[in-house]
Amino acid sequence: MASVNVLFLLISLLSRTQGQSCDYKGTLTGHTTLTKTLLTSCPRNTTYIDISYNEFTTVSVDAFDGFYALAKINITNNKITELPVGLFDQSFKASLTELYGSDNMLESLHNDVFENNFNLRILDLSNNKLNFIDTNVFHKDLSKLELVNVSYNQMTYFEPWPYIPETPQTDDIDLVFDIQHNLIEKFTNTMNWTYNLVEPYEYLVNLQFNKISEMSDDVIFMYRDKVEDQSVLTELLTYNVNVTNNPYFCNCKLYELVRDLHASFFLYYRVEEYRYRCASPPHLANVDLLHDLDLDQFVCNITDNCPLNCTCQEKPYISTLEMNCTNANLRELPQTLPPMSDNIQYVSLYLSGNRITEITKRNYSNIIYNLTVSNNNINYIDGEALKEMVNLNNLDISGNALKYVPKEIQKLSFHKVKVRGNPFQCECNMTWMADWIALSNGADESSITCSSDDKTHVIKDVTEKGLDCNISDFVIIFSVIMTVVVGVIIGGIITARRCPYETKVLIYRFLRIHPRDLYKVDQDETMHYDAYLSFDGEDIQVRQWIKTIFMKKLEENGKKKYKFFCPLRDALVGEDYGQDLVQKMTQSRRIFVLLSPGYFTDTWRIYESDQAEMEHNANSENHPRVVYIIWHDENEVIKQNLPKEPWKSRLIGKRVLSPDKRFFWSKIRYELPIKPRSKINRVNNSYTDIQEAERDERQQNNDIKVICKKDLTPLPNRPQSAAIGGVSHDNLYLEAIEL
Template sequence: MSYCYGLRILLISILISMLAADYPYCGNDCSTNPCSCCIYDTSGLIELSLDVNCQEPNRSRIIEPGINSNDDSYLIYQIDSCLTKLPENICEFPKIKSIVIKENKITEVPNLSCLSELVYLDLSYNKITTLKTGIFDSLTKLSVIRLQYNEIKTIEAGVFHMNLNSIKKVDLNNNKLTKLDVWSFFNITHKFCRFNVSYNQINQLINEKGRKIQTQTNDVHGPGFVDFRHNHLQIWIIEVMKSLGFPTARKLGYFLLWGFDFRDNPWICDCVLYDIMSIVKNFKTLISRNYFQVYCSEPRVELFFDMELEEFVCNVTERCPPGCLCQDQPAFKRFFIDCQNSGLNELPVHLPRRKNLHLNFNNNSINRLDNRKYLKSVEHLDLSDNNITFISPQSIDNLNSLDYLNLNNNSIEYLPENIQKLRLSKLDIDNNVFICNCSNVWMSKWLKSKEFIKDGSNITCTVENNRDIVIQDMNIDILDCRPIIISKIIIIPIIVSLVIVIIIIVICIYLRYELLTIYYLKFKFRRHVLDEFKYDVYISCDEERDEDRIWIQENILQLFDNLGLKCYISFRDGMGGEITVDKNITTIHNSRIVLVLASDTYITNSKNMIEFNEIYHQTISNKNRELILIKRGLFQSSKIKNGYIRSLFRLKLYLYSNDENLTKKMIKSMNLKFLNL
């Protein structure tokens, strides 16, 4: 607030220095009555006659005067007629200085830049709807524009531009404007009498091009008087002021000589106005102007300057809990949420996203103080007269902005120990049902050391045998809190045992497939055995890989045929139309020996791995079945994802395809006792 205070003092000082300054006059000859002489003296002008045919109201013409001098200046005066357009040949008379065509049916203002001598323009009481850019270009002598009582809804950007060097008065009152660009009058670079937009429907002031007031240059704005009376303005133009570059002391000082009449608008006097009012409220005691008599329509009908600063508040409904009042109170630098007697059973999950929260949850049925995201913004928290039995330590951690906490008259048995970290100015925890034991002995020292705790010396708790004591008197002797000493002789073996157990568990998890394979090989079960197997050998390989198929044909099938073994391999013995996976699994069940050629593509093929899982469970744990695993190619066992086949490689339970003694080792592995090899 130091900035606002300094700004207020500066503005008041500037205002006092300006009180003696002259208010804008219409011209040098208006020394007695400011702005009372804005009627142009036409006594020396020659009136031009018009040829008007109401059958063609848009085709009127100026009649050439009989006697014409180069020094003659003209006026047009045509009222209460049927014209819908200005005369067609108006640009043929560039020395026209005054145009009064009112109470007609004119629908638009044409480009008048050809009339460089024009001083006075009155097109009031017509049917004009739009003022288009450029209509007043080059009219450096134009002093008065009267367009009141038309149907103007739109003023395009640049209509009132900075080159209108002589403008004194603009009347746009009693039209149908709903918004107005503030540069319509800020573009006036000299003192002027009045810019009148009263009796319109203006509900919004805009800065369409986002231009800023430049105080570092020689740009001058006004001053003058702008009349906004009897419009629909409700909300103060804070955003427009920001877009103009406000508020700075230098820029605000520019407008102390301006006049703005905002009376008779339905102003909402809420917190949006607080910053402005905190600066200008004292102006009324220093300067008296009738246009300061601005009334608010909400929250009640009252003079703007009669309201206390504390009354400029905003009621917020978004995310406000049912039955609660949520109010922005800038005078107190807080956002107040009053949920007293609202029937709450828990803290609201959501609140308006604001800082400096002051929460009153008094007299509800809240039973827990749980963590909420908004707690980090809470400065004042009243939870008195509830049914709180539990306080979350996480909620206390989040209350790092808290200044006041009231937990009086609840059912709290234990406080979280981290409540000691709160930096409070006041804490009330009286009238609870605290239980004292060895875990909260810290409360005694805490209550003694913190002066901000209300009635800290009288807060009691219950100990064994339902006896009440003052918490500050609590100590380890009263509670018989003797520490339990555990001998190192006991602790060390326990820790070592736990470490060993953890290591064993980790090893078992990591090597679970290897341990399972070792177990099966050590304790092979004799399962139910068929009277005879249909096949001696089932061969599994990557049948989609030509190299593996050729290797099988050249090194395995010829050998097994010579040994008289009946073999099955899908790519040779399978029949068209069969479901390969089902047929292969059935054949595995009907084969005494399974030979697997594991290449780098075999171990990555999901279909092969499904088949291998069945092979593993049918052979590895059965005394009557054999599994021969042949590694073909270079690949690391750590890269194998299938745990069953990976365990066989890690345990070295395989043969190499390039081993010179591969044939003998295969025959040995097959346990062919009937062969004499």
């Protein structure tokens, strides 16, 4: 008897190993509900049941009750609308490995439908009507999954279902999650799933042939708990998702993704297989957006709050919103801008051919990069508005009705401003434009003109002298004096008490009377220079201003000609450079320190200012010799540094001037020595001083010839990389020759 039981057990085990199957394919067409009764003829140890090609619409929850070895179920090609929870939670729940349910009418999958099917490997639910998959259908314990096919359904969104099952990391088997040919157009995360990149994820997610039209960085980083290293490449490698063959709308929302892909190996990775093509706009249809489309083509047309008859475009390639309102009949600058994306930093306005009459402040003035308002009726520009345009790079105000422009326009180099075609008036308050134009070499519009007394003048050649500005001022002052002598005297006394310095300057300017005691240093014959000039030679505008305006006006023009020591021109080079600066500073009656933005970070200039302070302290009983010149009062770098030490203390008690202030040149002449050092500059020149000047000139010419002969070869013991004020020594030689 025992031998019979053993034999029966062996036969049972053998049959289970070999597997039993029940084929009901197309044989139960007269039934709409699959019940347990219909399967009574099937052995309980069956491993495979095929119920395909029938007409079932529903399945009873206990239809497979009693089967304990089922490994494979095929219910394809029916009309089943739902898989009830518990249907697969039977005796065979641990043995089920394959479930085929394609070509039915399933609309949803609910949580726990595969709750205990830990060994499920293949799930095929393609060609149904699925539009909802609950958040825990694919739970972490489905670790044996190899294929989930839900293609050809009606899903409109994508949740991170594929990344929940904790598949083994060492089996070299990727979970393929096929969601192709659905209606997916957005990515969601209602399950609040995140990952931390600690473990690699072995998934392949196919999202081709859906309705995905955009892929922004917000989507790429949606599933990150903490975004530290925002690498699109890392994200895409982690997700391992294929989103090709979707109807992409190639606008600015795709820019960041394409930009990052251009910088990665994805640009060349399986090119023919991974094609991303545009579906719209129409002129880009079917273009490979990754390989055939330049980044500047990814733009967005903005209609919300864009002015009538205007076009507004976001161009992330240059971080700019462009508003084109050419010939749009505007009467003023737009009051507001359309809403902009976070990566837009600037706005460019093209407003030519309208009826705008003035340029005033707007709440977006600080981000204006380009302002084109040519051929309007502009007759006024608010200087404060220009100050607020801190990012302005190009300005076109040509073809308007401007008679003058505010001085604040100088914040831009002249070659970045177009002003032609305006009826400028030649007045004394606009002579600064000549210097502004002169500092911009090669400007295309340097020949613009102004009118005065029916005469036309080229603005860059206009001077105060040519416009009789000084004479006009004198006539006005003289008339006032003659008319109200007593009032002027009283007013002069009051003014002298309130503004003693300005009063002295005006007296010296108009009466040539220097109302002060003579300083001993001015009479010191050992002094070789009237003034020492300390300035940032690396700043080209500062350098050109010193060379072509300051030194030219005071060394060459006028009755009084002064002699300056200019380090860029006169200093020795090599190891004795610092010592030479100190020596020349002690031989100068005045020390002018021009504070510009680059001065505060220039090592040699800091050294000069320290020595100037020492000279001042050593001679303060005789005369405060140091005079500070502020390059631009409103410059942010200068405004930030002046309240700091040591500049705060150094400016106390010193004379501080600015080219932006009135009577600047009068104040400069007032601060210079009363008598120029060299008699060669006077009307009655002495023979001795002429000989001395000729010797100095011959020596200077010999020095330049030596430099040229050596072909600018560095001197012995002088480092090749040594520099003065940010300018190399070799460049200083060339500057010396030029001067």
